[in-house]
Amino acid sequence: MQQTQTAQISAVTTDVNVVVQAVLAMALGLFIVGVVGFSHISAVHNAAHDTRHANAFPCH
Amino acid sequence: MSVFRSIVFSAALAGVITGAAITGAQMVGTIPLIQKSEVYERKAEAPAAVAPTDATQPAHTHDHGAAAHSHEAEWEPAEGFQRNAFTTGANILTAIGFALLLAGIFALRGRTVSWREGLFWGLGGFVVFTAAPGLGLPPELPGMPVADLSLRQTWWVSTACATAAGLGLLVFRKASWAAILGLGLIVLPHLIGAPQAPAGHTDVPEALSHSFVVAATLTSLLFWALLGVLTSIAFQRISRT
Numbered sequence: 001m002q003q004t005q006t007a008q009i010s011a012v013t014t015d016v017n018v019v020v021q022a023v024l025a026m027a028l029g030l031f032i033v034g035v036v037g038f039s040h041i042s043a044v045h046n047a048a049h050d051t052r053h054a055n056a057f058p059c060h
Numbered sequence: 061m062s063v064f065r066s067i068v069f070s071a072a073l074a075g076v077i078t079g080a081a082i083t084g085a086q087m088v089g090t091i092p093l094i095q096k097s098e099v100y101e102r103k104a105e106a107p108a109a110v111a112p113t114d115a116t117q118p119a120h121t122h123d124h125g126a127a128a129h130s131h132e133a134e135w136e137p138a139e140g141f142q143r144n145a146f147t148t149g150a151n152i153l154t155a156i157g158f159a160l161l162l163a164g165i166f167a168l169r170g171r172t173v174s175w176r177e178g179l180f181w182g183l184g185g186f187v188v189f190t191a192a193p194g195l196g197l198p199p200e201l202p203g204m205p206v207a208d209l210s211l212r213q214t215w216w217v218s219t220a221c222a223t224a225a226g227l228g229l230l231v232f233r234k235a236s237w238a239a240i241l242g243l244g245l246i247v248l249p250h251l252i253g254a255p256q257a258p259a260g261h262t263d264v265p266e267a268l269s270h271s272f273v274v275a276a277t278l279t280s281l282l283f284w285a286l287l288g289v290l291t292s293i294a295f296q297r298i299s300r301t
Contacts, residue, residue, distance in 0.1 A: 029164065
């Protein structure tokens with residue numbers, strides 16, 4: 001039962017379940033980039049300073 | 061394994077390797093230029109009242125910005141190892157974040173994405189997140205005059221979104237309207253224009269900021285190429301198990 005379910009998931013690309021999981025992962029990724037690159041909190045800014053400049057994220 | 065876990069594991073793996081590698085590239089590329097520029101920034105910031113060699117004053121190594129930035133007590137990493145460690149950490153987190161985006165797309169493709177295809181997705185990321193926003197807001201060294209931060213961030217994010225949508229239409233829709241709309245979306249943010257810095261004086265030499273634009277753009281190209289390839293390989297392997 002479990003196996004047939006997994007097989008179905010990997011076979012059917014438009015499976016809602018896959019889409020939900022992929023979109024959740026992408027949202028998590030954007031959240032991480034947002035905090036590292038765009039947070040206005042001064043300590044976060046100072047810690048990631050050189051990375052922000054090197055990535056050309058808008059900085060101070 | 062669940063799709064979410066496959067995405068997270070492959071993004072973490074690709075992100076750690078890419079983040080570490082790109083820190084190495086930055087050590088020789090962008091970081092020496094940032095440090096040179098901070099010498100000018102500090103000179104410009106040090107008012108006559110503060111003697112620069114005063115031993116009782118903690119050294120303000122990369123305190124930035126001319127306007128409204130007299131943050132004396134704010135935490136910042138100590139020069140040297142600590143600063144580099146935080147830069148490495150921030151690079152790895154950024155790489156993991158973008159790798160989650162890439163692996164999410166690979167999962168949605170619903171078929172195996174080869175490393176070459178991954179490379180092109182990475183180059184797409186370069187266009188969306190570096191080239192397009194960089195046209196209006198080129199990589200800046202510390203100490204350059206800049207426009208309001210929130211305005212620039214808004215323009216940056218909007219440009220990245222419009223460029224991603226435009227590229228997507230160009231690549232995945234065959235109709236002529238899609239090509240026209242796609243190109244339009246890519247051009248639009250630049251017609252609106254990035255927030256411009258107020259005319260201001262900077263001591264940072266033109267040659268230095270030009271070298272920085274080149275160094276930052278090239279390290280970013282390397283970052284995206286590597287991230288695209290590694291994420292596709294990792295996702296291929298991990299999602300198969």
